Amino acid sequence: MSEFDSALKIFAQESEQLLQDMESALLTLESDPNDSETINSLFRAMHTIKGSAGLFGFNPIIAFTHEAESVLDKVRNGERHIDAGLISVLLDSKDHTTKLVDHCLNCPDAPLPDDLAATSSLLIERLTGKSQAHTLQSSDSLSPLHSEGGGDISLDDSWLISLDFKTDALRNGMDPLSFLRYLKTLGEIKDVLTFFPDMPKDAEMDPESCYLHFKIVFNSDASKQTIEAVFEFAADDCDIKILPPNSKIDTYLQLLDAMDENHVSLLGDMLVQIGALTPNDVNHALTNQAHARQTDIEPVKPIGEILVEQQVVQQPVVEQALKKQEQTKQKIATESNYIRVDAGKLGHLINLVGELVISSAAMNLIVDRHGLSDAGDVAASMNSLVNAIRDTALELRMVQIGETFSRFRRVVRDVSNELGKEIELKIYGGETELDKTVVEKINDPLTHLIRNSLDHGIESPEQRLAAGKPAQGSVQLNAYHESGHIVIQIADDGAGLNSEKIVAKAIANGLIKPDHGLTQQEIYNLIFAAGLSTKEQATNLSGRGVGMDVVKKNIEALRGSVSIDSTPGEGTTISIQLPLTLAIIDGFMVGTNETRYIIPLNMVAECIEMDSRECEINEVEHYINLRGHALPYLRLGDYFHSPKTENAKKRESVVVVKFGQDKAGFVVDALHGEHQTVIKPLGKIFEKLKYITGATVLGDGNVALILDVQGLIETAINKRKKNAALPA
Amino acid sequence: MSNLIRKETGGNALAVQEQVGQYLTFLVDKESFAISILDVKEIIEIANITRVPLTPDYIHGVINLRGNVVPVIDLSARLKHRCAEVSKRSCIVLVEVEVAEGAQFIGMLVDEVREILEISPANIQPAPDFGTDIRTEFIQAMARVDEVFIILLAINKVLSLEELSQLGRIADSRGNQFSEQD
CATH class of the missing domain: 3.30.70.260 (ACT domain)
Structure with a gap:
């Protein structure tokens, strides 16, 4: 890449960041118009973009940002007051600048398209039209003072x-x-x-x-x-x-x-x-x-x-x-300070750490096999170092979710204006960290869910007042860690889901039969089915019934899950569970039929020896009696391979796994213990398998498959239901 | 195996002329097949293969290729619906398949790798409409070498990811079958 190209790349990144900052600054100003530091940052954003654009000779950007800069300069000097009108013009100007930057980067030699040029002049008019009046005013009031001071x-x-x-x-x-x-x-x-x-x-x-x-x-x-x-x-x-x-x-x-x-x-x-x-x-x-x-x-x-x-x-x-x-x-x-690093380099580092983890496992294996006790100490200390390096390397890619969250303030503002609703966005847990790759991919689903909450969830101010609620609705974005996962919640205080409507629609669409017998929870989950929207009238925001299924699919592609909870009249809460990282996990290795599988360790609740006092199996009704609780189970060997004959069964163990609210027991032949698992994608061929999420390379060079606990728990629960329904 | 390639590709500079193409020939269930040498990334010895449960016969499993997990397709099962018997001579021919997200490596399990042949276009004929026991869309063309016909495989059809990834359904139905049994 030539130096010029990389400079352009930096320009693109820098302006994106600055414009993003500008947007959040503008939104802050809406609630606190006198914050001088924020006004300064607005000015700096425009000023810096103008300056950088000047380096490349991007004249349309210079011309436009210059005007915006002048206006902001006046605001900064107190010559002009910042009000809602000016903020919305500035927001539009920010969007316009983004378009200008895109245009200049993509086709630097092409002249500015007419529509962009027209928007430019229109916005400049809106920006300066008022400001000229203000300047006149201010000079009117100032100049006498000066002349009085005179000579x-x-x-x-x-x-x-x-x-x-x-x-x-x-x-x-x-x-x-x-x-x-x-x-x-x-x-x-x-x-x-x-x-x-x-x-x-x-x-x-x-x-x-x-x-x-x-x-x-x-x-x-x-x-x-x-x-x-x-x-x-x-x-x-x-x-x-x-x-x-x-x-x-x-x-x-x-x-x-x-x-x-x-x-x-x-x-x-x-x-x-x-x-x-x-x-x-x-x-x-x-x-x-x-x-x-x-x-x-x-x-x-x-x-x-x-x-x-x-x-x-x-x-x-x-x-x-x-x-x-x-x-x-x-x-x-x-204090800490930051270094900007190319994401590609970080990705490479993480891959290398993955290889390091695999070869360190290989070394441990050999040390164990040959019983080298003196080498064992070195291996153990190296192992803990490798663990530390792995954790640190993964942390490098962790970013706070707050930035993603605050982008939605703009969405909420625009959408609520458009819908004529008063909606406030509350953000909690912005400091929660997760993998950058996850953050990037969660943006679209989140946008969709929030738009849904705004459009379908929150009622109009009149309806709200009639229902005895404050006219202003609120949408809450919340993020927190929970047992190796990150949970993102979108909660609104709107009308809640109307389960009757959902059922009616689902029956009309042939998704369920009239005698469905579904629980409330299962009914709510229907909204993630394709082609279901309960809003009678589709707006241009949402309501076309496409989207929620895509949201679910996107989240599942990240090895996450989504669930929904709603109270009529009080609101709806959508919870997204996501893994912290997509690269390396702590795994628990089990064996069955001479094959080894990995279960993500954070989903393992406990391991129990089969037929011990705590745990009895009921083959007829298909559950394990675990200290008095009925636990659905799955015999992994029988499910994956052919069922074994009775006398071939050796000592078996039960691994109790949990996912969200659900629990199940996996019956396996052997427990191999914890294993640092570098997740390798299985590729497109296997992407439709519901019981395998990926693979990993073991220390001995063999490949082990990583189980999709969620999918397998569902299978186990379904079996339990089916067998429980049988007459005993 | 790799020696074989190096020796033969020594003449590559001459063969770059468009008329003559180089093809790797191999045996699957006693029959000769060939693919263009340009599609072949590597030929590897058969090593430990991890089976993926509840997949159709033509998915032989996955292998570890220098730290990456690569699926292996049993060509015999895919072409002839008869599972391959793994012997000392069995090999995995590694090819690259283009998918939307980039290239993906796929291994093809074959019974034996034969040689690299130079075949001129004059000796290549279109596939017959009938007369073979494998699906006609898998055949790109027929090549006549020493009065014997060799099938040139259409790799993108044989290893069509869209088709191979339909295995989920098969697995589901099989999984349910088991659950009915126990």
Whole structure:
């Protein structure tokens, strides 16, 4: 991949992240419009995207983000109030920017399609139309103040700009005056001192050379960056130094104090961030420093000193910044920081760890077989190291689910507006971690379930008030860990499921017979069947009866399960159970008919010897009497292979497994104990098998199959039902 | 086995011309079949095979190929509906099948790998409509070599994942059968 391509990739990632941040910032602002840090982050998002787009010359993005940035700048400076209207325009602008970025990345050379261009100008109008009015207002109210202050504003409130034009400036087409004229548009030029120290004697003077140096006393509210931008074109032909007004020092000091620790970095960067310096100033100083280092004439001065010498920033600001830097250095040492890593590299690492786990198992096997007691110690310690490496490697891929959750705030907001309902999204357990691959795949099913809750679950405000509930409905997203799984719950306080409607519809669709005899729970689960929607009228959100079956399928593809619980009038709760990771699990190895199988350890409740006092088998009614409880069972050997003759049966054991609420016993010939299981996919051929979820490679190089406990428990329960129904 | 390939593919540079194709021939239930050498990834000795329960006969099982789990199809069962008898000469011919999610390796259990033949298109004829005891769609063409006909297999049909993955239903019905019995 060329450097340019990888830069583009970074741009794509960065803008996606920034736009995502922007969206959540906007949504935060809705509830807390005065949060200055959030407003700043909005501004930064637009600003950074504009800057990066500039690197690649993506003009449509620059043009659009520039306008949005200006508006946000005004909001930041308090010139414009942020209200619901502006937030929704900004949300649209965010979406539009996403489209622009996509367009520019996919077909960088193609002109902007008409519809995008039209949206651009429309949004700019919506963004700036109001803002222009605001600016006029603000300048109306501000300008008299300034003119009152009139002539006697002291130097303390003024910028000091010094422009030392180089001799070639005129030849290169620079007109010093035009810059001064343009500068006036930003503020008031209080005084201009012109001098020409390098002016040669009359005879030697070249009329085409420029000998002019200016010192300008300038009054303006503009930022240093903006003022510097005035002289952008002259940068090559002119030494520009802009010293902020002394009155700004206090502001800078405050900003430094308030600076987020995450942003404390190099001195130059810090000063640029608070606006005391521009990147150009810093680069200039750095070049000087590097030069001094090379020539070795005088001792190299620290960058702060150089900056003060160059008259671009005042001494106190530098000192304060240095102090802050020192403070945070100590703090950062204790705090964590992050590294961005390519997901592919992580995947490779996890694969390698998987291989490591397999070969470590192989080594243990050999050590055991040859009875090498001294090697045994080493093997044991290596084994525990491998375990630790495995856990750590898997943790690397763990991400908090909070980010995924907060994306739904937008969904809830948009959908509830569209439906004319008042709905609040409450998020709990956002810090719960799970595998990134799982997070990516759970997004679609979650979106669908939430839309369903919003559309079908929550009633309209009138209905809610009539039912004695608050007009505002709520949808809760909750995540927590439970016995090696993560549970994600979507709960609404809506009308609940209408089981009569579901039954009627299911009968009409031929899914069940009128004399179904289903429990309430089983009826609820019918909504995951294909082609069933109880909403009379399909909206464009949901209600077409496709989707819930897809949701179930997607979740099952992740080796998870979904269940639903509902109380009429009080709401519906959908729970999704997911495995923490898709790569490596702790397994429990059992053997039957000379074949070994793996059961995920977190699903094993206990192992009991068959025919012990605690446990008796009832072959007729097909259950195991486990300490007085009837437990459905499955004789794995008979189910998978051919039934054995009675006398071939050896000592058997029962492995009690649980999945969710269900329990069953698997009767096996041998228990081989715990086994670290690296899950290998079985491929498309076997994907329809309901009793095998994958395979793993054992230490001796053989393949063992991993049992699908959920599927097998169902089989066992069905058998139990069938046999229990038989007349005894 | 691998020696055989290396020796024969030495002449590969010449055979790149389109006229002459190289084919790997093997025996399945005493009959000769061939597939294009370009489809063959590897030939491996028969090792420990793990059976997958409740699958049709043509699924011989899965093997560990350098840490990856690869399914093995019993060609004899697939083509002739007679399970292969594994002998010393039995081999697994590894081929790659394209699926939506990328390539998947599949092993084919054969009774014996013979040789690599260069067959010119002149000697390749379309498949007959009848006269063989295997499904006609499995036959890509017939090749005449030394007055003997060899069947060129249509790998994508023989190893059609859509068809092979229908095994779930068979397994279900078989599973139920057992449950009826006990």
